[in-house]
Amino acid sequence: MLRLIETCVFAIVLCAVFISAQQISAPVVAPLPPPPVADYESFLNNIEADISSKAALDKLKADISTNYDYKPNWGISLNKDADVETYGARVGQLREKISAMKIRISHLDSLLAKAGFNASDFEEAQKSLQQKNSLYISRLERAVELMHDYIIQEQAKILSTEKQKPQIGLGAYNASSQDYGFGMSNGENSNVLFSFSGHFKIPEPKAKEMNNQATDLTVSIDYINLPFVIQGAKFFPGAKKARIFYKDEELPTAGSFHGFPSLEQYPGYAEWKLQADSLTSGVLSPRNLDSSYAMNAVSPVIAIATPPPVIKPPSVDTSSAISVVPPKIESGIPAQSASSEGSPGMFRTVLRWSSIGLCAVSVGLGLNQNREVAKRNDDANIRHQEAVAAFGKSDYSDKLNNYNVSTDRVRDAENIRNAFYAAAGGFGLVGILTFVF
Secondary structure, eight states, X not given: OHHHHHHHHHHHHXXXXXXXXXXXXXXXXXXXXXXXXXXXXXXXXXXXXXXXXTOOHHHHHHHHTOOOEEEOOOSSOOXXXXXXXXXXXXXXXXXXXXXXXXXXXXXXXXXXXXXOOOHHHHHHXXXXXXXXXXXXXXXXXXXXXXXXXXXXXXXXXXXXXXXXXXXXXXXEEETTTTEEEEEEEOOTTOSXXXXXXXXXXXXXXXXXXXXXXXXXXXXXXXXXXOOEEETTEEEBOOEEEEEEEETTEXXXXXXXXXXXXXXXXXXXXXXXXXXXXXXXXXXXXXXXXXXXXXXXXXXXXXXXXXXXXXXXXXOOOOTTOOOOOOOOOOOOOOOOOTTOOHHHHHHHHHHHHHHHHHXXXXXXXXXXXXXXHHHHHHHHHHHHHHHHXXXXXXXXXXXXXXXXXXXXXXXXXXXXXXXXXXXXXXXXXXXXXXXXX
C-alpha cells in the first residue's frame, strides 16, 4: 500500500512538471522590416542641394539622419562572370571610386560646417554622416576584396594536360620495393612546363613487361591556372602533381618538381613564383566569396534590422537529466534474508523521499521562473511594437537595440526555468529507480 502511495506521488509531481511547461505560449511577433535600400550618391546629391539652397536646418538634419541602407553605385558587375584580367580591371575601377568618394566626403564635411547648425546639432549631423560614409567606403573595399577572391578562385583552379609522352629517363628497377626511379621533362614546344624526378611503383611482372623501356608510359600533369607571360605568350610552369600511366593504368607516384633557372631572367618571374608557390602549397587559398559579401558590411552604429529570433514555447528536456543510481554499500555485514528490509531497504526509502522533496522544490522554482518568462515575453512584445513604430525615424536604432536586449532576457529566463525542470526530472528519475533496484 505504501509503495502504491509513493508511486502516485511521483506520478503527480512529474505530471506537474510537464503541465506547467505548457503554460506559456511564445509571443507572436512579426519580423521587423529591413531599412529601405537607397543609392548613396543620390543621397549625397540631396544633402549638397539642401546646403546650397540654404534649406531649413530641421529638414537638413532629418535628411542626414534618415535610416536607409545605402547601396553604392558599383559601376561594375559583382558577379563571378569574367576572367582574371577583367576582375583586375574592376579592382582598378573600384579603387578610383573610393578615392573620388573620399575627396567628395571631405568637401561635404566643409560644407556641413558652414550650414549654420549649433554645436550639438552639428555634432549629431556630422556623426550620422560619418557613419554612413564609413559604411559606404567599407562596402566598396569589400567589393575590392571580392574581386581579389574571384582572381584567386580562378588562379587556384587545377587544370590537367592530356596524356602525353614526354622525355622520360628510367633508373634501375628495385625488386624489393617494386618501384622505378625516373626523371622527366616536357618538350620545348609545350606551354605547360615541368621538370620532375621521383619514383613510381609497379608490380614485378609488369616491370618485366616494360623491359626497362618507357615506351608504354604516358604522363598527365595537374597544374594551376596561373600563367607566366613571356613576350605575349602564356606559359604554365605551376605544375602541382604528376600522374604516370602504364598502358592506361595509373601508377602510385611520388617525387617533386624542379624550378626553371632559365625563367629567372624574365621580369616579373620572382613575383609570379611567390604567387605560384603560395597557391600550390595551399598557403594562399580562395575564400569562395560571392556578390553578397560586398553588401554585408555593417556600420557599428547604424543597425541593419534582422528578423527577431523565434522564442520557442517552454519545453522540458529530460533526455539530459542525470540518472543517479544509489551507491552499493559494502558494509561487511552478512546479507539478510529476502523478507527483511535491513540497511539497503532503509537507504532506498530515505533516497526515495529525499528525491520527492527535491523534485517538488525544483518544480516550485520552475513554476516561479515560468512567471518571470511570461513577464519578459510581454516586455519583448512591447519593445517590438516600439521598434516597428519608430521605423524610419532617428531613434529606430535605439528601439531596435532595446528589442534585441529584451529577447535575450527572455532566453536567459527560459534557460533558468528549463534547468529547474530538468533537475525536477532528474530527481524524479532517481526516485523511480529506487522502485527498480
